[in-house]
Amino acid sequence: MNTRLFYLAACAALAALCALPLRAEEPSARSTAQRDRFAACAHETRGMKPEQHREYMSECLKKRADGAHDAASASGEAAAGAHLSTCNAEADRRKLHGDERSAFVGACLRS
Helix, strand or coil, X not given: CHHHHHHXXXXXXXXXXXXXXXXXXXXXXXXXXXXXXXXXXXXXXXXXXXXXXXXXXXXXXXHHHHHCCCHHHHHHHHHHHHHHXXXXXXXXXXXXXXXXXXXXXXXXXXX
């Protein structure tokens, strides 16, 4: 009976270890950007005292989170905005309203 319980526990542990890599997730783009921001700020604080380091890191991370968009995302947002304007203009030209307009603009943005 004890041997059977031992084998059952060993099989359960092996199954848990095999399933562990399946749960691993790729880091999201946001977490990678946060890490990059943190690393850039931390690099600038070399040689500072601990209190200065904390204050500088706090300010640096706030500045980079609020106003820092890289050029690629800014140009991508501009292109998306231009496409939305085009779709809205076409919906206006067709005199669409309500659900019809929403459906048309959604389809237009996906194309």
